Amino acid sequence: QLQLQESGPGLEKPSQTLSLTCTVSGGSISSDTYYWSWIRQPAGKGLEWIGRIYTTGSTIYNPSLKSRVTISLDTSKNQFSLKLSSVTAADTAVYYCAREGTGVGGMDVWGQGTTVIVSS
């Protein structure tokens, strides 16, 4: 059964670059029937889509974050990664990675989430 696991520092200083990795197990990240997505959720608030990457390496980002976001793929490690630059306290959130079907859609597999706090 496919599983996703986020990893990365739980604390970042303001103005630094947040870096997270999602490791995919039980399946291949090279499948052409899925996107690989990042979503975040500030404490007590709703879900915000950050962006997604396809097996070809093509990416789509949320326009509100596009200038600060980079999502990349490492097929040799079966991982995909998120970099968010120039972070502020507003970027404090639980960050999730998820698998999203390219056909009928829907994010059917999620990681457990990792909390990132931006503070000096």
Add this chain to the structure above:
Amino acid sequence: DIQMTQSPSTLSASVGDRVTITCRASQRTSSWLAWYQQKPGKAPKLLIYKASSLESGVPSRFSGSGSGTEFTLTISSLQPDDFATYFCQHYNRYFVAFGQGTKVEVK
């Protein structure tokens, strides 16, 4: 960009009640609409995709309907395990947007 608005924000209900949550899109979205359930401290769980298709393993008391700009999630008979927050999500090849969420609480 499309914006998704859910109503109500909070819904108080009892076990056995029929519950309906509405999601409205700021533009036509065809049927690219999903619904998720989220419990405290947990990742969201996919319930419905393509507006009305039930995800494998999800109880049949959950159903989705709608197209264009208005969509609904219905729980036919609320069970104790269903008290949670529900999110709608529009998706297409170029964009994803979530509704703000509806919390279903005990009446």
